Amino acid sequence: MMGPRQEAQAALFYEFSLEEHVPQDHLLRSIDRHLDLSSIRGHLADFYSHTGRPSVDPELMIRMLLVGYCFGIRSERRLCEEVHLNLAYRWFCRLELTDRIPDHSTFSKNRHGRFRDSDLLRHVFEATVARCIEEGLVGGQGFAVDASLISADVQKQNSSNPEGWAAREIDPTDAPRAVREYLDTLDDEAFGAATTAKPKFTAHADPASQWTAARKGPAFFAYSDNYLIDTDHGIIVDVDASRSNKTAEVGAMRKMLDRTEDRFGVKPDWIAADTAYGSSDNLVWLALKRQILPFIPVFDKGERTDGTFSRSDFTWDDENDRYICPSGKEMRHTWRTYSDPARNAPAWKARRYRTRKSDCTGCALKAKCCPNSEVRAIHREKYEIVRDFARQCTASEYNPTAQRRRKKVEMLFAHLKRILGLGRLRLRGPCGVQDEFTLAATAQNLRKLAKLKPMVPATE
Incomplete structure (x- = not known):
């Protein structure tokens, strides 16, 4: 049997609780458990006047922005509409059904003013990172x-x-x-x-x-x-x-x-x-x-792609400050013998290592080593020892x-x-780009906290 037509009737009294209508496993419940914005007012105290009309609660604006970045709501106009309609968003923002949603222009005014002057978004991000450290998620x-x-x-x-x-x-x-x-x-x-x-x-x-x-x-x-x-x-x-x-x-x-x-x-x-x-x-x-x-x-630009030997094919002898080529011949940055050995000591500077011409002329590997030059040379960077350490x-x-x-x-x-x-x-x-990146990183950390440290269901 078809039921009666449903007609909207205005009730005189409502008994409604947001707390009961937000599911216990909702993402925002876990995020809210880890989000601590109690320090915001103290952080912004010097940026508000002691007289005049009361302003919009800064914690409300931060909570609304986090809702937007957590759920991919990029437009602040649309964010205000979604918070107005969504019960879970209202619960997270500490708004009752009859509370008014801030105008979208309030976000721009505060972002370009006191939020940026006080570096508030960085403060919220670092508070979230501190919570991750406290929960043992940062090794x-x-x-x-x-x-x-x-x-x-x-x-x-x-x-x-x-x-x-x-x-x-x-x-x-x-x-x-x-x-x-x-x-x-x-x-x-x-x-x-x-x-x-x-x-x-x-x-x-x-x-x-x-x-x-x-x-x-x-x-x-x-x-x-x-x-x-x-x-x-x-x-x-x-x-x-x-x-x-x-x-x-x-x-x-x-x-x-x-x-x-x-x-x-x-x-x-x-x-x-x-x-x-x-x-x-x-x-x-x-x-x-x-x-x-x-x-x-x-x-590294020392690797060759033309079929000839690359620098990695030569062996470095750190003790004697020389390279050894694939045919076993040594390569030095100078072949001159000094009366004072200290003048030829290894130093932190760029050097060019070469073989003797006589070693390369009759070498069987010359066509694969240096076909277009008389001798093979290798450039060694000033801090090549650090580069070698990175390769290790x-x-x-x-x-x-x-x-x-x-x-x-x-x-x-x-x-x-x-x-x-x-x-x-x-x-x-x-500044605007940094604000967006900081809010997005904060949202990602909060979502990760909610995933790895979810709320434990209450046992009856």
Whole structure:
């Protein structure tokens, strides 16, 4: 039998509890258990006036932003609508059914003002990392670092040649916010001072973004999202924004390592990365200055692809400061005999090692060694001993384990783009980009906490 028609009737009284309508296994319940925002008011105390109309609760705004980044809601207008309609979001934000949702413009006003001046988003991120350490999810023995390209919110049609753009007279007081931030970062190692190479195009709306074709496809404007993770559970211990070039990404890695040790007292025993971090300067900084084992492939141009012997085919004799070629002949940087042996002692400088002409002339392997020159020469870097040490690390038995754990950072970037929807930036300028990356990393850590340390169901 067909039931009666359902008609909406306005009730005079409701007895409703948000607590009862949010499932016990909801993701936000586990996140809320680990999220501690009690220090926000004290952190922002100096940035609010003691008089005037009461402002929107900063904890409410942070909770709403975290909801947006945890569930891939990028638009703040849509975020306000979703929090208004979704009971679980209201419960997480400590809002009752009759409470009013803040206007979307409140987020922009606070982000460009007191949130950025107080570095509040960094404060929330570090509080989340501290909670991960407290829960035992950060071992501190092994770290991994990598960078991923995120498209900037600009178009090529609104760009020009760097020389033509720089020739324009720009009034900092009248320029857009992203342009002012670009001018402020010209001496920053992660942005303007990262490299002297001039990009092909500069975006007018966001000149700090990098024109790059690193994906082996059509070029586009982008920023690099740099993650430093602990390889035990893939917790992001630091995040930083930079331009999309190797020099800037290496500088971001150094800054993140120093900042992690300064904030949390955590210094890894080893670090894994790809070849982009395998330059001589960076390996020296890691191995000698920071005493960290580098499981990083050496950035080496000594390998040949034309069928002739590469540098790795020659054996280094450290005790006698010489190379031994495949035919057994020795190669020295000088064949002169000094009366004072100290003048020929090994030194920390670049050297060029050569064989004798007589050794190469009648050698049976000359066609495979130096067919186009009289003698074979090998250039040895100033810190080649450090590069050799890095090669020993990557040839060790532990390297496959380190490289397998390094893939966790790539999985985080895939989760960032596919699940959280951060494939293209919404904010512009170095500060806006850093805000987005910091909030996204905080959301990922909170989701990881909720997954690895979920709520224990109450037993009746």
